[in-house]
Amino acid sequence: MNYTLHQLQIFLKITQTKSITKAAQELHLTQPAVSIQLKNLQDQFNIPLTEVMGRQLYVTDFGAEIAIAAEKILGEVYAINYKTMAYKGQLSGRLKLSVVSTGKYVIPYFLSDFLKQHQGIELVLDVTNKARVIESLEKNEVDFSLVSVLPEKLVVESIELMxxxxxxxxxxxxxxxxxxxxxxxxxxxxxxxxxxxxxxxxxxxxxxxxxxxxxxxxxxxxxxxxxxxxxxxxxxxxxxxxxxxxxxxxxxxxxxxxxxxxxxxxVWNMIWLKNKSFSPVAAAFLLHLQKEKTRIIADKFSWFEQFVASQNS
CATH class of the missing domain: 3.40.190.290 (D-Maltodextrin-Binding Protein; domain 2)
Incomplete structure (x- = not known):
């Protein structure tokens, strides 16, 4: 077996999205590059990992087992990296966010300085619609979610951004x-x-x-x-x-x-499950938002405030 960590990462994303196209988008790769890596991984097994019926990609039972193993392997690799950085005194780990699609115009500015200050943090950012954002939060798959409409049936805490x-x-x-x-x-x-x-x-x-x-x-x-x-x-x-x-x-x-x-x-709100136990990375990010949001809004969104004021005058 000569499969690589890169191949496992790509295959895991394919199993999560059920689509080569979506996997390519989320990994910032081309569709042909993802297809090639899937084929290279498949060539090492004589049992199909996926199958295509019509235009829909399905993960076989064997593929699902490989995906579980891949997730565990990649998790161990990330843990090694984080422990190495922590040993050097750096804040490290994963920060997982889900963001409603229009939130992509907002969230980068609240992340930029934080990620520059802490090079050991890996950002996992899912930009999708409100229904999927709330689902990922409810399943505790993310640390925080950015929404403009607060969920009605989920007990959350929040911080207003803008x-x-x-x-x-x-x-x-x-x-x-x-x-x-x-x-x-x-x-x-x-x-x-x-x-x-x-x-x-x-x-x-x-x-x-x-x-x-x-x-x-x-x-x-x-x-x-x-x-x-x-x-x-x-x-x-x-x-x-x-x-x-x-x-x-x-x-x-x-x-x-x-x-x-x-x-x-x-109002754009960063929300999280009530009584959630934060990782050191998540706790540090929340503190960053609390301390820096006013400055960020003034620096990056002054045009927004001025436009709204002009429309109201």
Whole structure:
């Protein structure tokens, strides 16, 4: 047997995502590179690790056993690395976060200085929709989760990071842009939705339901970036978080449409299970957030605060 740690890492990610494409994305590798490493690992066994039926990849029973062994092996390797760093007096270990998809515009700035100060920390960051974020927290798979809508059925503690504002936006390329209107304008526009389980969709649907609006759903897309590009292309309108559309607003690719009752407001919260026992790394990160969040917001998000203030004036 000549399999490598790299092959085991890739195979484990494939078993977790049930997809070569998704595994490649999460590992920041190309799809062909992941496929080659899977084949090289498979060539060392005469029993299939995976099988493809239709367009869906399935892990065989034997593959599932190998994945369990791979996870244990990789865990031991990480432990060796962490113990070595700890022996040198460095804070080391894994910091595991799950973040709602629009949170990817926020979380890097709250992590950057912390990770630079502690080179021995390995970050495991899952960017996904709200439903999956809450699921990973409930299963205690992560240390913290970043959400803009607090879970209703989970007992958590939290620290507020910064405000989240959602506006109705349309393409800045439209020859006759929609003017300021009351909320009934949403009934006249083709609206682009995020997928079920998205925090943005949840907030948008609450607004629509509150005002008993009959909104035409033009399409449903599974990421904020996809929605943004569809709106830029003139395929419809959507209620989107300001945090993710800064460049498009500055470039004139998107425009905000003033509507009564907007923007919708929520707060980015870092949450964790109540009574959770923190690792030294997780405890240090929470302390970092408590001490540095005000400075980070002032340094990195002053444009956000200024924009919101200008819209309210």
């Amino acid at each position: 405000q989240n504002k959602l506006y109705l936006v349309g393409s800045g390329r439209e020859p006759q842009p929609v003017k300021a209107n009351t909320y009934e304008v949403l009934e006249t526009l083709p609206i682009i939705y995020r997928e079920q389980g998205s925090g943005t969709r949840y907030t948008m649907e609450r607004y629509i339901s509150k005002h008993n609006l009959n909104v035409k759903k033009k399409m449903e897309l599974t990421s904020n970036e996809a929605v943004k590009q569809a709106v830029v292309a003139g395929l419809g309108y959507s209620i989107m978080p300001l945090i993710g559309i800064k460049n498009e607003l500055l470039n004139g690719e998107l425009c905000i449409i003033p509507v009564k009752g907007l923007p919708l407001s929520s």
